[in-house]
Amino acid sequence: MEHEQDSSQGGVLVLAGTPIGDVTDAPARLAVELGAAQVVAAEDTRRLRRLAGALGAEVPGRVVSYFEGNEAARTPELVQALRDGARVLLVTDAGMPSVSDPGYRLVEAAVAEGIRVTAVPGPSAVLTALALSGLPVDRFCFEGFLPRKAGERARRLADLAAEPRTMVFFEAPHRLAESLAAMAEAFGAGRRAAVCRELTKTYEEVRRDTLADLAKWAEPGVRGEITVVVTGAPPADPSQIGPAELVARVAGREAAGQTRKEAIAEVAAEVGVQKRVVFDAVVAAKKG
Structure with missing residues (x-):
């Protein structure tokens, strides 16, 4: 059985949720943690500075970038800081670290070292979209981004065709229509879904319809951050x-x-x- 060591014996890794749109959604503890951390690992350091300014928070610690391109190389450096007793705060551009964002690799390494890992709960596009979708929420699964290549995407969707739980996906706006059409083909044109766009932002929009009709709606082009919620497969008879x-x-x-x-x-x-x-x-x- 794994046990995290007491914070007095070493560093602490803090995963902090950040706003997915409206900056006032930031948890109150975020400003406190920004001021307390010896090291702040941020997906985009410029965005972090803007967020800290909006929150009126001081960031006295060392700020380093931690994104997909340098995640593997920077993780050992951050683990060493944790071994040396540092309080390391990890933030991404929006939402919770590790959820389709950098973080899992560092958490895995910290846990392997017996270092304490804790979190500042915050906004989540997955849960927000799920709650707004109007689809069943008692059981759900998060599938992240679909593969970009058509064949790989078709295979992934074929594997999910009989999934009974409500499914949540992320998608890039320029691939939305294509992905919705592929879902309609794999799951059935009449499967109910919701496209949630720009959640908590000025132009927030939630479209609820069948996959076929949503694919048609998206054809002219859609902008913004996209989360798609699709109802699960009905029990087979x-x-x-x-x-x-x-x-x-x-x-x-x-x-x-x-x-x-x-x-x-x-x-x-x-x-x-x-x-x-x-x-x-x-x-x-x-x-x-």
Whole structure:
């Protein structure tokens, strides 16, 4: 069993949430931690300075950049500072560190060293979008960004087609329409979803509709920070799934790169029928 050491025996790593839009959403403790840290690791040091200024916070400690490009190289340096007893504060551009942002690598290294890790809870685009979506929130999963390449994205979505929990994704605005269309193809055009744009900012917008209609809405182009929430798959009822649907599901998985044998096995498990039933449907379709 792993145990974090007491802060009196070494440094402390503090993960701090930062506003995702409205600066007044910053937790009150953030200003306190900015003033207390010996080292502040920031995804963008200029943004950090602007945020500190808006909060009226002093940052007397050493400020270093910590972003995707230097995360691997800078982690050992920060771990050494923690070993030496420093209080290290980690902030990203928006939201909580480690959630599709730098942080996991440093947390993993700190935990391995037995260093105490704590957090200043703050705004989260994932939870905010989920709450505003109007979709089921009792069970959900966060899927982050989809792969950029069409084939890899199709395979990821095929794996999620039967996911019963509400799903939360991040997406770049210039890829939104393409991703929504791919979701409509993988999950079904009528699957309900919500596109949450510019959360907590001046032009906040939440669009709730089917995946097909949202894809059409996004075609002219959408701006801003995007979070997509998609309702989970309904429970499969084998009695309501005919041979044509079984064949379509197999074809979709084959198009995503699976072998026919793999696709048949997964579709059978997904809908709760024997593999032979799916196999016979595919063979019959080929003969027809």
